[in-house]
Amino acid sequence: MRAKTPKESLTVLTDLVLPGETNYLDNLFGGELLARMDRACSIAARRHSRRIVVTASVNHVAFTKSVPVGSVVTLEAKVSRAFKSSMEVYVDVWIEDRQSGEKTMVNEGIYTFVAVDETGKPVPIAQITPETELEKKRYDAALRRKQLSLVLAGKLDPKEAKELKALFLS
Secondary structure: OOOEOHHHHOEEEEEEOOHHHEOOOOEEOHHHHHHHHHHHHHHHHHHHHOOEEEEEEEEEEEEOOOOEOOOEEEEEEEEEEEOOOEEEEEEEEEEEOOOOOOEEEEEEEEEEEEEEOOOOOEOOOOOEOOOOHHHHHHHHHHHHHHHHHHHHOOOOOHHHOHHHHHHHOO
16 A cells, blocks of 8 residues: 555635634634534545544644634644554644734644444555655654553553653653
8 A cells, every 4th residue: 555645635624704603702612613623634534545534532622712703714634644544633723814814823633533444344544654844743743642542541551652752761
């Protein structure tokens, strides 16, 4: 199976924040943004694997800035690392200034998806070859996040988490 690059899974969703999607402060509901992020990540995971994908976990979400009503919001998602049947997808969320058009990053998230067949059984997927410095950074960090998750779930002996241990021991 040929390795793929993150840009092959790039998914860009752009939408307008409407009044019915906002809270009492006229900012986009966090849950509404999470749903949009999940959709963008799902499309990126499907583009990478060319299989049915299911959300396995939301590993990280940072709500850095609010997203006001009327904002043009753009989500950019792409696979940061692929494992046997699972893949980590990173999503960045941007809003545009209404007058200048300048983009500001307001949120980010990291999701894990699993590629499955029609019966729900996990299937192997292509690996990722990162190209840019940011892609390489996210690729390396994905392994540490996976190791941490497995250690916390009791599925990996901490002594075997070499890349994770390297963060704490020199």
